[in-house]
Amino acid sequence: MTDPKNSGSCCSTDGSCHSGAAAGTQDGAVTTVYQVSGMTCGHCEGAVSREISALDGVTAVTAVAGTGEVTVTSAAPLDEEAVRAAVDEAGYELAGTA
Template sequence: MTTQTNSGSCCSSDGSCGSGAATDVQSLGVTTVYKVSGMTCGHCEGAVSQEISALAGVTAVKAVAETGEVTVTSAAPLDEEAVRSAVDEAGYELVGRA
């Protein structure tokens, strides 16, 4: 298991915003990497992670504002429109798969 670490986050020294969102990427399940535009800081990462984590079957999310990439691990492949809606709900734009 790989744990996300953020440097330079606007939220705290460890990059957390207290969102409770899943931030670990596990080797089990289906892993998909998406490109998201508009993320600029740790708060952005937390907002996107929280919304995507709420999708059924999602077991882990790792968002990286610096690259705009969001790695999602799920029990089964996710519907891209559901991911798009979650990212939109967080206030960002899903560009597509990375």
């Protein structure tokens, strides 16, 4: 959903959220799918995406509230505790990898 008052929204028309990073994968990139509990809407997806996107090495994040899955692409494997802290900062709970 696009809110004309919030042109900086990360959410696309299909309800998925993306970081501001390029969507293409790079050589050597690592993609990890995490399970996050508590996400119910586009706002939730955006909050989780923003916090995880701020982690060093993260190049793309896609959060889907309907499944609770957050797909993270990074230059190298991420420390799960750092991801857990970012998800916690957003107000949600990391259940682990999907």
